[in-house]
Structure formats: structure tokens, C-alpha cells
Amino acid sequence: MIRTLPLVCSICGKEFKPEHEIHYQDDYSAQQIKDVKFVCDDCIRAWQEKWQIAAAEFHEADYVLTVTIRLEDGTVHEDMDCTPNEDTKAVVTAEDIPVEAQRRLYTFYAAWKKEREARQLKDCFFHKDEEGNMTATITTYGGEHYENLGIRLSEEGGLLADRDVPDYILDELLVALQSYQSQEIMLNMQSTPRSQTAPAAMKRRQARSQWPGTYQPFNSGKNDF
Numbered sequence: 402m403i404r405t406l407p408l409v410c411s412i413c414g415k416e417f418k419p420e421h422e423i424h425y426q427d428d429y430s431a432q433q434i435k436d437v438k439f440v441c442d443d444c445i446r447a448w449q450e451k452w453q454i455a456a457a458e459f460h461e462a463d464y465v466l467t468v469t470i471r472l473e474d475g476t477v478h479e480d481m482d483c484t485p486n487e488d489t490k491a492v493v494t495a496e497d498i499p500v501e502a503q504r505r506l507y508t509f510y511a512a513w514k515k516e517r518e519a520r521q522l523k524d525c526f527f528h529k530d531e532e533g534n535m536t537a538t539i540t541t542y543g544g545e546h547y548e549n550l551g552i553r554l555s556e557e558g559g560l561l562a563d564r565d566v567p568d569y570i571l572d573e574l575l576v577a578l579q580s581y582q583s584q585e586i587m588l589n590m591q592s593t594p595r596s597q598t599a600p601a602a603m604k605r606r607q608a609r610s611q612w613p614g615t616y617q618p619f620n621s622g623k624n625d626f
């Protein structure tokens with residue numbers, strides 16, 4: 402049985418003649434060719450023209466990467482889930498966007514990633530004096546350096562510094578400090594049972610070594626925790 406199917410665009414509803422190839426939307430529920438959602442060349446062109454990315458802001462929280470995109474025509478797509486592909490140098494988004502736009506989005510992504518990596522702490526040394534005042538000496542991968550930065554936790558659990566530092570430095574420092582404090586708790590738990598049975602001289606030595614003047618460097622590599 403030979404059947405005929407008029408080519409009707411699923412977007413504009415017009416009948417069309419394909420130029421070189423037929424565009425259609427992915428739809429796994431389509432069982433027959435008549436269920437396929439064709440898209441005419443005019444609608445494809447309009448879609449490609451629309452997706453001129455003017456700006457893109459990436460955001461990562463709990464390992465979920467999202468992007469807010471502003472198009473040249475002013476349209477804003479907020480917090481779209483997205484997945485960068487290092488091999489194809491393209492970023493796939495929840496919204497279907499042209500390949501050229503995916504590649505352009507990747508350039509924004511690469512710049513964002515580079516900046517983010519530069520802001521991560523390469524070295525971080527904490528120091529606590531007898532009164533319990535804490536300082537941190539840090540260097541980022543991008544080369545920013547802060548010497549003996551006085552820090553303390555705020556009531557809300559945030560980190561306060563004794564001078565003006567960018568928020569991203571405080572965010573990184575807070576994570577490093579939390580990790581350092583949990584290491585400190587573990588060290589105390591390891592040494593406490595032994596010191597209970599140890600001779601007095603050894604107890605004193607251990608008590609001192611629990612609070613050394615300078616701690617081992619804490620390296621916050623991006624995948625270390």
C-alpha cells in the first residue's frame with residue numbers, strides 16, 4: 402500500500418518543501434511516520450537566528466550545573482540544566498538549541514571554568530594562637546595571596562575576615578576550615594585514649610603536639626573532597 406504524506410511543519414503549521422534534508426523533532430512516542438514532528442526550513446532558520454547567545458552565566462551547586470543564558474534579542478533562559486562535553490567542545494542544555502549555539506556556549510563555559518579554577522585555594526595554612534584567634538595564609542591557583550588573614554566564624558556560620566577579601570575567597574576558606582576542623586577532631590580522638598594511659602611526660606608531649614604552632618598545609622585540590 403503506497404501512502405502519501407504531506408509535509409506539514411509542526412511549529413508553524415505550514416506545508417513545506419524541504420531544501421536538502423528534512424528536520425524533525427526527536428519524539429520517542431512517534432510510532433509511525435505520520436506522527437513525526439517535521440520542522441520546515443524557515444522555522445529552523447528562525448530558531449538558529451534566535452539562538453545568538455549574548456551572555457551566559459554558569460552556576461554549580463551540589464554537582465548540578467545550570468546556566469542562565471541571555472540571547473541577543475533579549476530573551477533570558479534561566480537556570481537551565483546543562484552538560485558540557487569536553488570532546489565535542491559543546492554544551493548541551495535542557496532546551497533544544499542549535500549546534501552553533503552549543504559550541505558558543507562552550508566558550509562561555511570554558512572561561513567560567515578557568516576563572517573558577519584560578520579562584521581555588523592552592524595552599525592554605527591555618528594558625529591558632531593561645532587565645533584561640535585564627536589566621537590563615539592562603540594562595541589561590543590564580544596567584545592571589547593573603548598573609549595571616551584573621552578569620553572567625555560568624556553567628557550564622559559564615560566566615561568573617563579582618564580585611565576586605567572577595568566572597569569567593571571566604572567561601573573557599575570556609576570549606577577548607579571545615580575540613581581542617583574535622584581533621585582536628587579526628588586527631589584528638591586518636592590521641593585521647595592513648596594519652597590516658599601514657600606516662601605524664603608523654604602526656605605533656607602529646608598535649609603540645611595536639612596544638613602545634615603551624616599545621617600541615619591543607620591542599621584544596623578540586624577533587625580532594
Ligand SMILES: [Zn+2]
Nearest residue numbers: 410413441444
Ligand atoms: Zn515552520
